[in-house]
Amino acid sequence: MGRYFRRKLLIYGLTFIIAVSINFAVPRLMPGDPVARMLTRNSVANLESSEAMRGYFNDLFGLDVPLWKQYLNYWAALFQGDLGVSVFAFPAPVSSVVADALPYTLALLLPSILLSWVVGNALGAMAARNKLLDNGALPIGYVLTAVPYMWLAILLAWVGGILLGWFPVAGGYSFALTPAFTWTFIADLFHHWFLPFLSLFVVALGGWAIGMRNLVIYELESDYSNYLQALGAPNRLVRRYAFRNAVLPQITGLALQLGVVVGGALVTEVVFAYPGLGSLLLNAINNQDFFLLQGILLFIVIGVLVFNFLADVVYVLVDPRTRLGLEGGQS
């Protein structure tokens, strides 16, 4: 098993290096010049001072050295935790801009993905071979999964925010409050968090439920289920085994979902004007903010790799077949 994980780690390490390199290259391949953009923003008319500022910015962002040197500098800075200075939120460093947005994204996506996974799987498992649930609850799931997410999110914002007026429709917290560790602020955070969370939860729920229902039915048809029933095992035991085996592919699905969690739910964050990584990513692209873009993409890469590695570990723990395959068990 140690060999397996060493090999996995090596693969993940290689992926990381390649991803970071691409991450370095992509913004530089994009059209446009961020320094020129900053100069226009500062509307410097004087040509001389403009040149001086260009020199200053180029030096500040490290754009005044050849590309290969930029690349090496990039790696060196990375290991010091220095992701550069943001153009769009100048002069804040990228790491602090990302660190400000990250909690919002995680708080939004982790609970919605995990909860929809748990509830969806439970619902799907119950609906398998159950006429009432299968014909009643699951069609709603089909509809929710088929609906365009954008439309659903806007609908939720409209119903929950405008029509009922129960929830605010935009922002991560009221602008009337300053972030502080107080009950009022936390309650306000939660208040703003609810609608975007609900939209993500509802949309993912149906997909998990439908998948689980089909998987459980497949397992209930399998030979070992038939054998258990022929030996008079009660339904409870048969379904428990079926569930346990059906959940294995769902774990892979969950890991894939969690991997992109750091990328944020761009559409959700845009619709609800939520200050997460998704909105930040959009801003970075709109402002040709190389360094911010690189910083965010780096987090996404790390997120995907970490969660995939976790999924590998969990899979090995729950499925003896993979575990034994690694140990070279006789078969």
Next chain:
Amino acid sequence: MALEVEGLKVHYRTVKGDVRALDGVSFSLEDGEIVGLAGESGCGKTTLGKSLIRLDGRMRHMGGTAVLDGTELPIGDDRAMNAHRWKEVSIIPQYSMSALNPTRKIGKMTAELLRSRGKSYRELKDELVRRLELVGLSEKVLDNYPIELSGGMKQRVVMVLSTLLDPSLLIADEVTSALDVTNQKAVAETLVRFRDMGFVKSMIVVTHDLSLVYQIADTIMVMYAGQIVEKASAETIIKSPKHPYTKALIGALPEVGLEYGDERLKSIPGKPPHLLNPPTGCRFRDRCPLASEECETEPPKVAVEAGHEVSCWKAVD
């Protein structure tokens, strides 16, 4: 009399109508008897085996009774049947290789299964280990996952597990089909040993392999198109069959030691009738070389001698 089946009818529900897989099957089984149930594919032998323990979702019990040790089995009632399963009737399924839950250790699965049936794993463990050793497996397999065992080992585990509660009747459904010849022999001998040691009282061995069943069965029943056409001792079925179908079936078997040269083995011409709308009268008559007018009416069950019954007009005289 261990088992007494009377007029058993089991149909498959399909969109086109009922497929009469079992159309009035009657037979009886003595204590300690091993009955071989032979016939070609689709004749209803697996359906008969299954209907004595668990009807699958598409099967419907349409009539007839099965009485085991004096109590009638509630064939059509899946829930009521649960009490009898494993303890009184048990099965070694066709799919032994995949019959064990792949994500549970065999010992743990057995324990959970026993507990769910109100039995104590701890009390039965010694017996379980003893029987595993009897079939050449060590206690260690209980700590293994099914994928760690070979196909033959899984088959033996299933055999031990199925008979652990000493059922009165065991249905062995095509147990040797997936095995190579040496394993087939071992499995067949194990079945006989289980009977001799009293793990099971009587046994129905479902197979299409007449030569194998001949070695272990006391009695052989031949099925055709949902009905039993001939029943006699194994010796009689092989040496002097009376029903034209049985004769044809045995004629199609190769014999070891004989030179066939250019001569081809005889196959039975035609196909068995579709059981959606089975023909009236003798169902074999379209393929039967002896068929005559009288065959258009239902043939009688004739006792040629004690324990040898044939459903054929030609056996009357």
